[in-house]
Amino acid sequence: MSDLYFFEYFTNPHQRVYWLYIVSTLLIATLYLLFHPKEKKINISSKLWFHPSATLDYRYFIISFFIKIWLVMPIIIGAGEVALWTQALLNDSFGFFVSPRLSYTEIMVLFTLSLFVVSDFTRYWLHRFMHTIPLLWKFHQVHHSAKVLTPITFYRVHPVENILFGFRFSLTIGMVSGIFIYFFGGLLSIMDVLGVNIIIFIYNITGSNLRHSHIKLKYFRWIEKIFISPFQHQIHHSTKFYNYNFGGTLAIWDLWFGTLKYSSEIRHMKFGLGENNQFKSVLDLFLLRKQNG
C-alpha cells in the first residue's frame, strides 16, 4: 500500500489513464475529428479543458489520491483474501477436488472470460443501485455533477463510492478466483497484456477514456446491444437520461434489464445536475455540499 505513488496512475497499465491508453485515446479522437470537423472546435477549446468543472476534476483527482491511500485502502479487503476464503469454504464443504482434465489453455480462456463477465455484471448492478437507492445516489451525484467531461472526470467519485466499488471488486474477483482455484488448483492463469486481463486491456486501448469526453463516438446499433459506446456513456451523464446505460463494458445487462438507450435515440443533451445543484470546491465534493448557480 505504501509503495503506491501518484504517477502510478499514468505508469500502471491497470489504471484508466495509463499513458498508452491516453495515447491511443488521442489517436482515436484525432481520427474521429478528421471525419467530424465541426466537433473539432469544442473538443480543443480551452473553454472545455479549463471549464470550472474540469479544473475542479483536476484538483479533486490529486487530493482524492491521498484520501484513497489513507482512508479508503486500509478498510478494503483484498481480492486475494476473498479468493482464499472461498476456496477454503468449498474445500471444507465438499472436500478437495482433483482438477478435471481441461487443458491449460481452456482453463485460461474460461478464467479470463469469467473474471470479466462476472465483474462487469456486478459493476452494472452496483452502478444501478447507486442511482436507485436514494442514500447511494447522494454519493454518486458527485460523479454526475460534472458539467463537462474529460477523462479525469472518471476520478470524480466520492470516497464512499470508492469503498463500495472496492468491496465489489474484491468480492467479485475474489469469489470467481476462489471457485476456479477450487476446481482447477494451481493450473490457473489469466490471458493478459502487460499484466492486465486481455479483455480489459482491449477495452482500455480502444478508447475507454472517450466515455468521459465530448467525442461523440457511436457504434452500429447492433454493436451497441453488446458493448457500451463512448456516446452511450455520455448519454448516461446527461441531465435527462442518467437512469440509462449503467453498463461498464457490456451493454447486454442494460439490454436485458431494460435500461439501454441507443446513440441514435438522442440528439442533444446537457451534462451535470442542473444549475441549482453544483459542487464548487473539492471540499464541497467531499462534504456533499451543493450550491446554487
Next chain:
Amino acid sequence: MKIFIILITLMIYLHAQNVGESIYNNIILKDIKEANQNLNQLTLLVEDNASDKELKNGFTELMMSWKKVQTLYLAADLDEDYIDIPRFIDTFHQGKENIYKQLDRILLSSDSLDIELFKNSTKSINALEYLMFKPSQKTERRKEMVSYILKHIGKHLKTIEIFYQNNRALFMQNAQKINAIIMNALIESSYKLKEWRVGDAAGLSRKYRNDPNNTRSEYPISKLSYKAIEAILLAHQAIIGEQKFVNFSNVIQNSGADKELFSVRRSIKNALKYLHSAPAYDFNSKEMKLVYKELTTLHNAYYISLIGALKITSKILDSDGD
C-alpha cells in the same frame, strides 16, 4: 530507449528459460533417471537373491525416487496421453479393492503370471511392497511375481523418462504454462500429503477425524510410510527450497510473494524436523500432529503464493464507478 527495452525483454526471456531448463535438468530428468536406476538395481538384487536388508534398502530407494517423480509428475499436463501412467504404478488412495487377498491367491496358483497379474493394481508398487515384505515363505513363485512387477513398473518409468527426454523444449518454450503446472502439482501434492498420507492415519483428516489408524498410511506392510512422506517433502524442497541451482522459488520471488516463499520453506523444514523426531510408525504421536500442522501451513502458503502470482489485487486507485 529501444535498446534498453530489447535488453530487458531479452533478460526476462533468458531468465524464464533458465528457470525452466534448470528445473528440467536438476529435478525432473534427474529424478526419473534415478528412479529407473533404482529399479534396475532392485531387479539385480532380486535376481541375485540378495539379503533381506539389501532388498529392503533397494525397495526403499526405488519407492523414494518414485515418490519424487510422482510429486512433480508434469507429463499429464503436457500431454494428456500420459495422465494414467502414475495410476499404473501406484494404487494408494485408488479404489477399494483388497489387492493383498488377490496376491495371496496368485501366490498359491500356478497359472501364468500374464493371466494372473492382468490388473494394474496387482502390478503396482503397493503390490510389490506386499510381496517383498509380507509373505513368510520366500518361494520361487514370489520371486517371479516380484520380477514381473518390477518389469511392469520399469516399463512405465521408462515411458516417463523417454517422454521427458523427447519434450525438453516444452520446458523452455512456455514459462507461464510450466509455472502453472508446477504450482498445480505442488498444491495437489501438498493436499494429498497432508490429508491422505498423514491426516488419514493420524486421525486428523476430515474423513477420519479422531480415529487414528496406522494401517491407513501409504506403506503399512513395510512401515516405510515416513520415508514416503520424507521423499515428497524433499521433492518440494528441491523445487522451492534454497538450492545451488535456479528453481521455482525464483518464480515465486519474482511475483513478489517473498513472505509466502519463506513460509513454504519454513514449513517444509519443520515438517521434516518433526518427521525425523517422530517415534517409529506411530501416526498418533504428537510429532506427527505437528507434521500435519506444518503441512496445513504449507498447503495454504502455496495457495497464497498462487493468488499473489495471479495478480488479482484490488485496483482501488481506479474509482471503478463510471
